[in-house]
Amino acid sequence: SAVISQKPSRDICQRGTSLTIQCQVDSQVTMMFWYRQQPGQSLTLIATANQGSEATYESGFVIDKFPISRPNLTFSTLTVSNMSPEDSSIYLCSVLAGADTQYFGPGTRLTVL
Amino acid sequence: AQSVTQLDSQVPVFEEAPVELRCNYSSSVSVYLFWYVQYPNQGLQLLLKYLSGSTLVKGINGFEAEFNKSQTSFHLRKPSVHISDTAEYFCAVSEAQKLVFGQGTRLTINP
Numbered sequence: 001s002a003v004i005s006q007k008p009s010r011d012i013c014q015r016g017t018s019l020t021i022q023c024q025v026d027s028q029v030t031m032m033f034w035y036r037q038q039p040g041q042s043l044t045l046i047a048t049a050n051q052g053s054e055a056t057y058e059s060g061f062v063i064d065k066f067p068i069s070r071p072n073l074t075f076s077t078l079t080v081s082n083m084s085p086e087d088s089s090i091y092l093c094s095v096l097a098g099a100d101t102q103y104f105g106p107g108t109r110l111t112v113l
Numbered sequence: 114a115q116s117v118t119q120l121d122s123q124v125p126v127f128e129e130a131p132v133e134l135r136c137n138y139s140s141s142v143s144v145y146l147f148w149y150v151q152y153p154n155q156g157l158q159l160l161l162k163y164l165s166g167s168t169l170v171k172g173i174n175g176f177e178a179e180f181n182k183s184q185t186s187f188h189l190r191k192p193s194v195h196i197s198d199t200a201e202y203f204c205a206v207s208e209a210q211k212l213v214f215g216q217g218t219r220l221t222i223n224p
Contacts, residue, residue: 001159031210042203042214043157092156094212100145100164102212104157 002027002097004105012111013083020079021108023093028073031096034066037107038089046091049076083112115140115208119215126194127223134189134218136204145207146187148178151217152200160202163187174198196222 003026013019023032031050035043046066047055055068069077080087088111094102120135138144145164149157161172168180178189187204199222204215 033211042216043212044214045211048211094157096210100207100210101147101159101162103159104149106156109154 002029002095002103004093004095004103006091006093006105006108008108009106010109010111012113015084015112017083018079018081019083019110020077021091021093023076023078023105025074025095029095029097030073032070032076033094033096033102034068034076034078035092035094035104036089037092043092046078080110083110085112088112115144115206115213117204117206117213117215119202119204119218121218122216123219123221125221125223128196129193131192132190132194132198132220134202134204134220136187136189136215138185138187138204138206140185140206140208146178146180147205147207147212148172148176148187148189149203149205150174150200151203157203160189194220194222196224198222 005024007022034046037043045058046061047057049055049068049070051070051073067079090107090109092104092107094104116139118137126132147162148160150160151157160176161170163170163180171177176191202218205212
């Protein structure tokens with residue numbers, strides 16, 4: 001398994017601003033993922049972040065809105081840009097351990113006013 | 114694309130009663146299947162997974178699940194639940210190392 005931390009754990013932001021969420025893992029991993037969980041909903045994959053390459057975004061998500069960095073094998077950031085109340089969600093990062101299993105961080109609870 | 118259907122959005126049970134949370138998936142190829150649990154105000158924790166081999170897999174906290182290829186199901190069971198099992202449970206299928214989640218089942222344990 002892997003131990004994953006996220007910062008901040010929660011935040012309240014004003015519309016039009018941006019928030020950068022950090023994800024740190026205790027071991028080197030090739031693949032990291034970012035998910036969104038809207039209130040009362042399931043998880044939706046935003047993008048896959050591999051070290052040394054551009055993130056791969058899922059349908060409905062774009063780099064201008066959700067820029068991602070992956071500077072090394074233990075760290076990634078997700079920025080939620082130009083926020084609106086519809087961006088209020090829990091944002092979770094996960095890592096692929098071994099070939100087949102994802103482990104999740106505790107999530108960042110974002111409220112946009 | 115693969116999809117996952119969790120047939121029950123909410124399941125209320127009494128403490129110490131057995132419970133089954135249902136999950137069906139759509140796939141024409143070999144799959145990896147997972148159950149995750151999300152306790153209130155927390156992230157997701159892996160309960161168990163099926164990759165290959167025995168169709169009955171055991172996980173943490175006394176949970177188990179049975180992979181049924183002919184019925185494309187991966188139902189989660191526990192013979193006796195506890196108040197602390199109150200949580201949201203998500204079934205997921207792996208597709209090219211990405212996870213596709215079901216809508217979740219909220220398990221509520223009544224004393």
